[in-house]
Amino acid sequence: MTVAFSNVSSLFSPANLESWWQIQGEWVEEPNDRRGGHSGVQRIWKDDTLLYAKRQTGHIHRSLLHPFGRPTVLRERDALLGARKAGVTVPEIIYCAAEHNAQGWRALLVTKALDGFxxxxxxxxxxxxxxxxxxxxxxxxxxxxxxxxxxxxxxxxxxxxxxxxxxxxxxxxxxxxxxxxxxxxxxxxxxxxxxxxxxxxxxxxxxxxxxxxxxxxxxxxxxxxxxxxxxxxxxxxxxxx
Structure with missing residues (x-):
């Protein structure tokens, strides 16, 4: 099962989760071990644009709506969209997707750097x-x-x-x-x-x-x-x- 969200500007072309996952960079937040998995943030470049990629494997949260758990990046995606709708300046989502297979969850959230902040x-x-x-x-x-x-x-x-x-x-x-x-x-x-x-x-x-x-x-x-x-x-x- 794959849950995806993509908000692609003219600088980017649509890509699947595996393509984005292969783009590597330097860690700005080393992967931490919690919530049943790992989560960390890398600084990456694509088409001369600075991005931040939050990578997660098995890193989930549970709620009444999601009793079996789902990746926390999906909750963050919802919050970023909600905050932007409310008129709050937050990082722009470039790509977000989560995939569940026999090994568990894998999820990725890519946001554009806040220039000058x-x-x-x-x-x-x-x-x-x-x-x-x-x-x-x-x-x-x-x-x-x-x-x-x-x-x-x-x-x-x-x-x-x-x-x-x-x-x-x-x-x-x-x-x-x-x-x-x-x-x-x-x-x-x-x-x-x-x-x-x-x-x-x-x-x-x-x-x-x-x-x-x-x-x-x-x-x-x-x-x-x-x-x-x-x-x-x-x-x-x-x-x-």
Missing amino acids: QPIDEWYAGNGRERYGEALHQQLLQKVAQSLASLHTARWQHGCLYIKHIFVRISGEGQTLTPEVALLDLEKCRRRLTSKQAALHDMLQLRRHSPWDQADWQSLIGHYQRAMGRNFKTLYNATTR
Whole structure:
């Protein structure tokens, strides 16, 4: 049985799972042994375009809809499509497919690199806040808040929202500099029954793993609540671990 998804731009030609599987590159996440199998990420090139390929063998998750399990890349594929539909910037899917045979599951998710983006914690470490000034930093906090609110309004919960999963890019020149925000690593992302469930889980988790002081956090939460159209008193007083 093969389950496939392909979103092919003019740069790529359709290919089956075996053809994509044979394209090898350097490991950026060495294969880990969990969930009954292996999963790792390689950096690969195709037609002079940088891609990331998540390779899995026997790496599955179980749910009420899939009691016998299915590869986690299929859940990540669904989340990437859902997030993009909600207006959140996430990696573009180039190819995704999963195959089940006598040896078990084999699955592959190929996404396009986010050109010019970097993890927001690296942006801070590189003195981005000092370089671009406080006004732009406040715009950045607003963009982070709006991106997360868009995700949660659509009832998608990231599920593993650490600061390293928020990426930033500063575009434009001079007085037209604009921060852009993207979200990565949606492998644990899932749909919740309510936006509140998604919001509280992710935002409290983010607070425990964030570099912001209380003033920055309250600024972010202010933007977030306005974007959500509701108040979460619990979030204002949340503290770091």
